[in-house]
Amino acid sequence: xxxxxxxxxxxxxxxxxxxxxxxxxxxxxxxxxxxxxxxxxxxxxxxxxxxxxxxxxxxxxxxxxxxxxxxxxxxxxxxxxxxxxxxxxxxxxxxxxxxxxxxxxxxxxxxxxxxxxxxxxxxxxxxxxxxxxxxxxxxxxxxxxxxxxxxxxxxxxxxxxxxxxxxxxxxxxxxxxxxxxxxxxxxxxxxxxxxxxxxxxxxxxxxxxxxxxxxxxxxxxxxxxxxxxxxxxxxxxxxxxxxxxxxxxxxxxxxxxxxxxxxxxxxxxxxxxxxxxxxxxxxxxxxxxxxxxxxxxxxxxxxxxxxxxxxxxxxxxxxxxxxxxxxxxxxxxxxxxxxxxxxxxxxxxxxxxxxxxxxxxxxxx
Amino acid sequence: xxxxxxxxxxxxxxxxxxxxxxxxxxxxxxxxxxxxxxxxxxxxxxxxxxxxxxxxxxxxxxxxxxxxxxxxxxxxxxxxxxxxxxxxxxxxxxxxxxxxxxxxxxxxxxxxxxxxxxxxxxxxxxxxxxxxxxxxxxxxxxxxxxxxxxxxxxxxxxxxxxxxxxxxxxxxxxxxxxxxxxxxxxxxxxxxxxxxxxxxxxxxxxxxxxxxxxxxxxxxxxxxxxxxxxxxxxxxxxxxxxxxxxxxxxxxxxxxxxxxxxxxxxxxxxxxxxxxxxxxxxxxxxxxxxxxxx
Amino acid sequence: xxxxxxxxxxxxxxxxxxxxxxxxxxxxxxxxxxxxxxxxxxxxxxxxxxxxxxxxxxxxxxxxxxxxxxxxxxxxxxxxxxxxxxxxxxxxxxxxxxxxxxxxxxxxxxxxxxxxxxxxxxxxxxxxxxxxxxxxxxxxxxxxxxxxxxxxxxxxxxxxxxxxxxxxxxxxxxxxxxxxxxxxxxxxxxxxxxxxxxxxxxxxxxxxxxxxxxxxxxxxxxxxxxxxxxxxxxxxxxxxxxxxxxxxxxxxxxxxxxxxxxxxxxxxxxxxxxxxxxxxxxxxxxxxxxx
Numbered sequence: 001x002x003x004x005x006x007x008x009x010x011x012x013x014x015x016x017x018x019x020x021x022x023x024x025x026x027x028x029x030x031x032x033x034x035x036x037x038x039x040x041x042x043x044x045x046x047x048x049x050x051x052x053x054x055x056x057x058x059x060x061x062x063x064x065x066x067x068x069x070x071x072x073x074x075x076x077x078x079x080x081x082x083x084x085x086x087x088x089x090x091x092x093x094x095x096x097x098x099x100x101x102x103x104x105x106x107x108x109x110x111x112x113x114x115x116x117x118x119x120x121x122x123x124x125x126x127x128x129x130x131x132x133x134x135x136x137x138x139x140x141x142x143x144x145x146x147x148x149x150x151x152x153x154x155x156x157x158x159x160x161x162x163x164x165x166x167x168x169x170x171x172x173x174x175x176x177x178x179x180x181x182x183x184x185x186x187x188x189x190x191x192x193x194x195x196x197x198x199x200x201x202x203x204x205x206x207x208x209x210x211x212x213x214x215x216x217x218x219x220x221x222x223x224x225x226x227x228x229x230x231x232x233x234x235x236x237x238x239x240x241x242x243x244x245x246x247x248x249x250x251x252x253x254x255x256x257x258x259x260x261x262x263x264x265x266x267x268x269x270x271x272x273x274x275x276x277x278x279x280x281x282x283x284x285x286x287x288x289x290x291x292x293x294x295x296x297x298x299x300x301x302x303x304x305x306x307x308x309x310x311x312x313x314x315x316x317x318x319x320x321x322x323x324x325x326x327x328x329x330x331x332x333x334x335x336x337x338x339x340x341x342x343x344x345x346x347x348x349x350x351x352x353x354x355x356x357x358x359x360x361x362x363x364x365x
Numbered sequence: 366x367x368x369x370x371x372x373x374x375x376x377x378x379x380x381x382x383x384x385x386x387x388x389x390x391x392x393x394x395x396x397x398x399x400x401x402x403x404x405x406x407x408x409x410x411x412x413x414x415x416x417x418x419x420x421x422x423x424x425x426x427x428x429x430x431x432x433x434x435x436x437x438x439x440x441x442x443x444x445x446x447x448x449x450x451x452x453x454x455x456x457x458x459x460x461x462x463x464x465x466x467x468x469x470x471x472x473x474x475x476x477x478x479x480x481x482x483x484x485x486x487x488x489x490x491x492x493x494x495x496x497x498x499x500x501x502x503x504x505x506x507x508x509x510x511x512x513x514x515x516x517x518x519x520x521x522x523x524x525x526x527x528x529x530x531x532x533x534x535x536x537x538x539x540x541x542x543x544x545x546x547x548x549x550x551x552x553x554x555x556x557x558x559x560x561x562x563x564x565x566x567x568x569x570x571x572x573x574x575x576x577x578x579x580x581x582x583x584x585x586x587x588x589x590x591x592x593x594x595x596x597x598x599x600x601x602x603x604x605x606x607x608x609x610x611x612x613x614x615x616x617x618x619x620x621x622x623x624x625x626x627x628x629x630x631x632x633x634x635x636x637x638x639x640x641x642x643x644x645x646x647x648x649x650x651x652x653x654x655x656x657x658x659x
Numbered sequence: 660x661x662x663x664x665x666x667x668x669x670x671x672x673x674x675x676x677x678x679x680x681x682x683x684x685x686x687x688x689x690x691x692x693x694x695x696x697x698x699x700x701x702x703x704x705x706x707x708x709x710x711x712x713x714x715x716x717x718x719x720x721x722x723x724x725x726x727x728x729x730x731x732x733x734x735x736x737x738x739x740x741x742x743x744x745x746x747x748x749x750x751x752x753x754x755x756x757x758x759x760x761x762x763x764x765x766x767x768x769x770x771x772x773x774x775x776x777x778x779x780x781x782x783x784x785x786x787x788x789x790x791x792x793x794x795x796x797x798x799x800x801x802x803x804x805x806x807x808x809x810x811x812x813x814x815x816x817x818x819x820x821x822x823x824x825x826x827x828x829x830x831x832x833x834x835x836x837x838x839x840x841x842x843x844x845x846x847x848x849x850x851x852x853x854x855x856x857x858x859x860x861x862x863x864x865x866x867x868x869x870x871x872x873x874x875x876x877x878x879x880x881x882x883x884x885x886x887x888x889x890x891x892x893x894x895x896x897x898x899x900x901x902x903x904x905x906x907x908x909x910x911x912x913x914x915x916x917x918x919x920x921x922x923x924x925x926x927x928x929x930x931x932x933x934x935x936x937x938x939x940x941x942x943x944x945x946x947x948x949x950x
Contacts, residue, residue, distance in 0.1 A: 592890070
C-alpha cells in the first residue's frame with residue numbers, strides 16, 4: 001500500500017497562539033480519514049494546511065510521497081469541497097465544474113467529456129446551464145462534489161460539507177459520499193464536528209481537541225477503547241457513561257464500589273481487571289447496561305437500581321438512573337416495563353468496561 | 366352604541382392625524398424644493414422682470430437668453446466665454462479620476478478582504494483615516510509637490526489629487542463589499558489553479574456590478590462637486606466648473622445678472638442631479654455606506 | 660521567482676496605495692505640522708522656531724472669529740440637521756404612500772455642489788430682491804430678513820443653507836436605521852399595548868445609537884471642512900464675519916501668502932477633526948474585530 005498523506009510533527013502558530021501542536025497522521029491509498037472534534041479544535045486549520053491554503057509553522061506534509069511544504073495549492077494534486085460549497089456565483093454549473101480545467105489550459109473536448117462523465121455520475125446533467133443561485137442546497141452540494149471529482153486528484157479534502165444541509169438530506173448525502181468513496185477507491189480527508197458522520201464514513205478517525213490529536217484509530221477502536229475521557233465523552237450518542245468509583249483489589253480481581261447517595265453503594269466485580277488505582281472513572285456505553293433480558297456469554301453483573309426517567313425511543317428505551325453522582329443512561333428493549341420511581345434489575349456487561357484515571361483522564365486498561 | 370361612537374371617534378382622529386402628517390411632509394417638501402424652483406424660474410426671467418417682480422412668481426414670458434449667456438458668454442474674471450470650457454474641464458478630469466480611483470479601490474478592497482495578511486488591517490485603518498482628514502492640511506505640500514512634478518495648474522494634476530484622496534473611500538466601499546463574500550470562494554479558486562488576477566477578473570469583478578455603480582456615482586459626485594482642490598490647484602483655463610461658477614457669480618464687472626447666475630448654477634448642478642434622478646438608489650447607498658461602515 | 664511573485668502579489672498590489680497614503684496623507688500632515696512651527700511667510704522655511712505661528716494665530720481677531728464661528732456654525736448645523744433629519748425620518752416611517760417620491764425631494768440637495776447651494780441661497784437671501792423684498796411686497800413692510808448682510812447674523816445664513824443641504828441625508832441615515840430595527844420586537848411591543856410614541860422613545864431610539872454616532876461624525880466632519888459654502892454664499896463676509904478656519908486657512912495660503920499661518924490653522928483643524936474622529940474610528944474597528 002502506498003502512503004498518500006504523511007503529516008510529521010506539524011505545528012501551526014498564529015503569533016503566540018498554538019493552533020496545532022505536534023500533529024502526526026498517516027493514511028494509505030483508499031483510506032477515508034475523518035478529522036473530528038469540537039469547534040475550535042484545529043481540524044479545519046489542519047485541513048487548510050494539507051490543502052496549502054495556510055502555511056505551516058514547522059513540520060512537514062507529504063502527499064503521494066512528495067514533500068508539499070512549500071508547494072502552492074494548485075500543484076498539490078488535491079480537490080476540496082467547502083462548507084459553503086464556494087460555487088462561483090456568476091458562472092453556470094458547467095463553468096463552475098470546468099473552471100479549473102480552463103485555468104490549467106486543458107482543451108475543450110477533454111473538458112466537455114469530463115464534464116459529461118461527472119454530471120452523469122452525480123445526476124446533475126439537467127442543471128448544467130443554471131446558476132448556483134438557482135439551485136437547492138442539495139444540488140449545490142452535488143455541484144461542489146462535481147467540481148472536485150472532475151479533477152481526479154490524489155487526495156480529496158472535505159471541509160464540513162454536509163453541515164449546511166437539513167437533517168434528512170444530510171443522511172442521504174452521507175450515504176452517497178460513502179458510495180462514491182467505494183466506487184472511486186479514492187483517498188479522502190474529511191472534517192466534521194459530527195461524531196456520527198465520523199463513525200459512519202471513516203476508515204480512520206483522528207479525534208482532536210485544542211490543537212492536539214487525542215486519538216487515532218478505526219471507528220470501532222475509537223468507540224470501544226477510547227484513549228481518554230474526552231474521546232469517551234465526545235464519540236458516541238448517547239455518550240458513554242462516566243461513573244466515578246472506588247476500587248478494592250482482592251485475589252479475584254477488582255471490586256468496584258459506586259456511591260449511590262442515601263442508598264447502599266452499588267458493588268460490581270471485574271475479575272479481569274488488574275492494577276487499578278484506588279479511585280477510577282468507569283466508562284460504560286449505554287448498550288452495555290441492560291435489563292434482565294441482556295444475555296451475554298460471561299462477565300455479567302446484575303443489581304437493583306432506582307429508575308429516574310424513562311425515555312422511549314421506538315426500538316429502544318433509554319432508562320436514566322443515578323450512579324456515583326452522575327446521570328447514567330441504560331439502553332433496554334423498547335417493550336420494557338421500566339417506570340420512573342420504581343426499582344428494576346440492571347445487567348452490567350463487565351467485559352466492555354473502560355477505566356480512566358480521574359486525574360489525568362487517560363485510559364488505564 | 367357607545368362602542369360604535371368610540372370607534373368612529375377614533376377613525377376620525379386617525380384621519381385628522383394622517384392629514385396633518387401629509388401637510389407637514391408637504392411643507393417640508395416645499396422647503397426643499399423652493400431653492401430649485403427659484404433657481405429655475407429666475408433663470409427663465411428677463412432681468413427687469415427680476416428687479417420689479419417677486420422672487421417666487423412664475424416668469425411672465427419665458428426666455429432662454431440667460432442660459433445661452435451662462436453657457437457661452439458669461440465672464441469668469443477676465444475671460445468671457447461662459448461656463449462651457451470649464452464644464453468640459455470638469456468632464457475631462459472627472460472621467461479618468463473616477464475610473465482610476467474606482468479600479469484601484471476595487472483591487473485594494475479585494476486584497477484587504479480576501480487575501481488577508483499580517484498588517485492588512487492596520488493598512489486599512491490608516492487608509493480609512495485618510496478619508497477623514499480636513500484636506501486643508503495637505504493643500505500646501507500638495508501644491509509644492511505638483512509644482513515639482515510639473516503638474517501645477519494642470520488638469521492632470523487635479524486628476525492625480527482626486528485619485529490620491531479618493532482611494533480611501535473607494536477601497537472602503539469595495540472592502541466592505543468583498544468582506545461579505547465567503548473566503549472559501551477564493552480558496553476554491555486557488556485550488557482550481559487560478560492566481561491572484563485570474564480570481565479577480567473571473568470571479569470577483571463579475572460579482573461587483575452593484576458596488577461599482579455605487580462607487581462610480583459617489584466618486585463622480587465628489588469630484589464634480591469639488592471646489593477646494595479645484596480652486597487651489599488650477600489656473601486660468603484649467604478650472605473646473607464649480608470654480609468657474611463661483612467666479613461668474615462673484616465677478617464684479619458689469620450689471621449683476623441674477624438670471625445668468627442661476628442658469629450657470631443649474632448647468633453646474635445638472636450632471637450630478639441627473640445621476641441622482643437616474644440612479645438615486647445607488648447614490649443613497651453610497652452616502653450611507655460612506656458613513657455607516659459595516 | 661514566479662513562485663515568489665505569486666505569493667507576494669497581494670502585498671505588491673496594495674503597496675502603491677499604501678505608500679501613497681503614507682506620503683500624501685501622513686507625510687503631508689507631517690510637513691504641514693513641521694512648517695507650522697517655523698517662521699515661513701511667502702515661502703516655506705524649515706528652521707523650527709517654536710509656537711510663534713500659533714501665538715500669532717490665537718492673537719488674531721480674525722482667527723478668533725473664524726474659530727468661534729466653527730463652533731456656532733458646527734453646533735447649530737449638527738443639532739438642527741440631526742433633529743430635522745430624525746423628525747423627517749419618523750414622519751416618513753408612518754407607511755406614507757408616496758414615500759419614495761418625498762424621499763427623493765428631501766435628499767436631492769445632497770447631490771448638489773455646495774457652490775450651487777451657496778449661489779442659490781445667496782440669491783434667495785439677498786435683501787434687495789430676495790425673500791425679504793418679496794414678503795415686504797406682500798404688504799408686510801416691516802419684515803426684515805437681512806442675515807446675509809448683517810455681520811451678527813450672517814453665520815446663521817450659512818447655517819440655514821447648510822441645514823438645507825444636509826438634513827435630507829441625515830433623514831436617509833435615520834430612516835435606514837428605523838427600518839433595520841427588528842420588526843418582531845416592535846410587534847411584541849404592540850401586542851403588549853405599548854403606545855407608538857413609547858415604542859419610538861424606549862425601543863427604537865436606543866437601538867439606533869450607532870446611527871446617531873455616524874450622523875454626528877459625518878456632520879461634524881462636514882462642518883469643519885465647510886469651505887465651499889461660505890465662499891459661495893458670503894465669501895467670508897461681511898468683513899470677515901463668516902470666516903471659518905477653512906476659509907482662513909485658504910486666505911492665508913493663497914491670497915495673503917502666509918504659509919506659516921496657513922499651516923498652523925490647518926493643524927488646528929486637523930486636531931479638532933482628530934479629537935472627534937479617532938475615538939469613533941477606534942471603537943468602530945475594535946467592535947468589528949470582536950464581532
